[in-house]
Amino acid sequence: MPMTITEKILAKASGRKEVAPGDIVEARVDVAMAHDLTAPLAIDSFRKMGAKRVWDPERVVLLFDHQTPASSIDAAMNHRMIREFAREQNIKHFYDMFAGVCHAVLPERGFAQPGRVVIGADSHSVTYGAFNCFATGVGSTDMAAIFATGKLWFRVPESILVTANGSLKPPVVSKDLILHIIGDFGMDGATYKAVEFKGETFSNMSMDARMTVCNMVVEMGGKNGVMEADTITQQYLEERGVKSVNPVTSDPDAQYVETREYDASALDPQVACPHSVDNVKSVREVEGIEVDQAFIGTCTNGRLEDLEIAAKILKGRRVSARVRLIVVPATYEVYRQALERGLLKIFVDAGALVESPGCGACMGCHIGVVGPGEVSISASNRNFKGRQGSPESEVYLASPATVAASAVEGKITDPREMYG
Amino acid sequence: MAKAWVYGDHVSTDDIIAGRYLAKHDPQEWGRHAMENIDPEFSKRVSPGDVIVAGRDFGCGSSREQAPIALKAAGISAVVAESFARIFYRNAINQGLPVLTCPGIRKEFRNGDEIEIDLKGGVVRNLSAGKEFKVSPLPPFIMEILEAGGLVSHLKKKLEGKR
Ligand code: SF4
Numbered sequence: 001m002p003m004t005i006t007e008k009i010l011a012k013a014s015g016r017k018e019v020a021p022g023d024i025v026e027a028r029v030d031v032a033m034a035h036d037l038t039a040p041l042a043i044d045s046f047r048k049m050g051a052k053r054v055w056d057p058e059r060v061v062l063l064f065d066h067q068t069p070a071s072s073i074d075a076a077m078n079h080r081m082i083r084e085f086a087r088e089q090n091i092k093h094f095y096d097m098f099a100g101v102c103h104a105v106l107p108e109r110g111f112a113q114p115g116r117v118v119i120g121a122d123s124h125s126v127t128y129g130a131f132n133c134f135a136t137g138v139g140s141t142d143m144a145a146i147f148a149t150g151k152l153w154f155r156v157p158e159s160i161l162v163t164a165n166g167s168l169k170p171p172v173v174s175k176d177l178i179l180h181i182i183g184d185f186g187m188d189g190a191t192y193k194a195v196e197f198k199g200e201t202f203s204n205m206s207m208d209a210r211m212t213v214c215n216m217v218v219e220m221g222g223k224n225g226v227m228e229a230d231t232i233t234q235q236y237l238e239e240r241g242v243k244s245v246n247p248v249t250s251d252p253d254a255q256y257v258e259t260r261e262y263d264a265s266a267l268d269p270q271v272a273c274p275h276s277v278d279n280v281k282s283v284r285e286v287e288g289i290e291v292d293q294a295f296i297g298t299c300t301n302g303r304l305e306d307l308e309i310a311a312k313i314l315k316g317r318r319v320s321a322r323v324r325l326i327v328v329p330a331t332y333e334v335y336r337q338a339l340e341r342g343l344l345k346i347f348v349d350a351g352a353l354v355e356s357p358g359c360g361a362c363m364g365c366h367i368g369v370v371g372p373g374e375v376s377i378s379a380s381n382r383n384f385k386g387r388q389g390s391p392e393s394e395v396y397l398a399s400p401a402t403v404a405a406s407a408v409e410g411k412i413t414d415p416r417e418m419y420g
Numbered sequence: 421m422a423k424a425w426v427y428g429d430h431v432s433t434d435d436i437i438a439g440r441y442l443a444k445h446d447p448q449e450w451g452r453h454a455m456e457n458i459d460p461e462f463s464k465r466v467s468p469g470d471v472i473v474a475g476r477d478f479g480c481g482s483s484r485e486q487a488p489i490a491l492k493a494a495g496i497s498a499v500v501a502e503s504f505a506r507i508f509y510r511n512a513i514n515q516g517l518p519v520l521t522c523p524g525i526r527k528e529f530r531n532g533d534e535i536e537i538d539l540k541g542g543v544v545r546n547l548s549a550g551k552e553f554k555v556s557p558l559p560p561f562i563m564e565i566l567e568a569g570g571l572v573s574h575l576k577k578k579l580e581g582k583r
Pocket of ligand 1: 065066101102103122124298299300358359360362363380381
């Protein structure tokens with residue numbers, strides 16, 4: 001029977017020759033991750049289950065990113081609880097607060113590899129699909145079940161095929177394309193489904209750009225996003241010490257429940273307007289809306305390429321006096337590279353605040369909380385009501401280039417005017 | 421008597437429990453802030469046993485398991501929606517909160533209608549309107565988890581059985 005990438009990976013992980021959409025399988029998990037806001041409940045559940053040892057301390061990744069350094073006594077207590085658990089269980093890959101946003105850290109350290117099953121206690125674990133693996137998010141109790149048994153049940157998803165052709169013209173980037181796709185599908189247009197990305201636009205992208213695409217699959221309800229592995233994937237992994245990879249491809253006559261095609265060459269910069277991720281418009285339609293906070297960072301757009309394009313726009317310019325621009329490199333590696341390449345100086349010179357690696361202002365519980373009546377433009381992935389603070393605030397989502405340009409002008413701005 | 425709390429499409433987990441409350445490790449506290457971003461009255465007026473009736477894509481967004489925990493702590497006994505986001509669906513089952521999928525259900529209820537749910541029979545009743553609706557029965561292995569009171573007790577039994 002012909003199978004898709006997702007079906008092949010789930011078949012192998014559950015010890016079957018083949019699977020079909022709708023089958024319930026128990027899959028072996030290769031890597032399991034939890035962070036400071038999901039690990040405490042997972043540890044609670046793990047103990048309540050009566051489990052004593054995690055199934056494989058080398059396959060568990062624990063780190064702090066949402067509220068690090070601790071932003072409250074509660075956060076500090078969560079951190080302490082996780083530290084103790086990591087020590088007690090001999091967790092090999094426990095990074096404490098010295099790594100960054102989970103979804104940028106795992107790929108950087110070579111955990112996301114073709115053919116693997118990588119599960120995180122966080123919805124944006126779909127990011128890893130850019131590396132040709134099956135990756136999805138679960139809650140804390142499911143994570144506890146993985147900690148205890150190394151396995152979890154999944155329903156094999158139907159697959160949707162999304163193809164894109166034509167090349168993006170900078171400063172239009174992969175974020176604009178995925179926002180456009182989400183606007184087209186709607187925020188539940190891919191619920192329970194695997195979304196496979198194919199075509200020259202994606203194969204021409206760097207891994208940083210591909211991760212941005214897969215990261216946002218959950219915003220259209222997708223269970224996982226997945227891409228093919230090619231020389232770009234291979235090179236990224238080789239640089240991170242992964243010696244051999246075995247790419248998984250969809251059979252030519254594999255079944256898709258839906259196929260959509262996009263032309264990337266004519267795309268305007270896109271903006272998702274309050275309060276839903278599928279409320280997507282061309283930047284042309286929302287230009288001029290005044291903003292109070294601008295934020296560049298997160299698992300969506302806090303990688304080196306994202307900071308580079310923002311720096312290109314901010315170099316020699318000043319952030320508007322009415323705006324606070326917050327820049328948070330996603331990881332320590334990104335932070336160090338941005339430092340070495342002089343990007344952080346460009347940000348500081350432009351009047352931005354540069355914060356330590358982590359989730360930053362993404363979810364309204366750490367730095368950069370947005371107040372009532374305020375407007376935020378953000379390179380993150382969610383703009384639900386109250387996501388970044390007050391329920392009376394508004395969040396617009398855009399690419400790092402659009403956020404940087406808007407920070408300079410104090411209002412939503414087409415970055416093409418400042419790029420080049 | 422259980423009341424229905426009716427909401428629209430795409431109620432997100434940020435709506436159910438906002439990020440600012442996640443660090444505090446206390447279900448009662450989460451219950452007190454349930455639905456706060458979209459319905460500040462909810463936690464003050466909800467009574468034990470009440471049911472949420474919603475449109476499409478209930479529980480979209482973050483994987484926070486605090487969402488079904490908050491609803492349970494607030495007194496909610498089940499959620500009936502036209503469709504669910506997948507992580508919320510799993511989390512609710514794992515927490516022992518029944519989640520029933522019933523296309524077209526939202527327009528059949530008004531806020532405050534009296535509601536009754538027969539989980540085994542797969543029926544939702546609007547007692548105020550005198551109507552009843554069939555829901556697709558939950559798969560046996562999900563019923564097993566719910567009957568155990570959630571995944572923790574379910575796995576506990578399994579793990580003990582192995583020893
Ligand atoms: S950066 Fe934002 S979306 Fe990504 S893991 Fe952190 S809080 Fe979640």
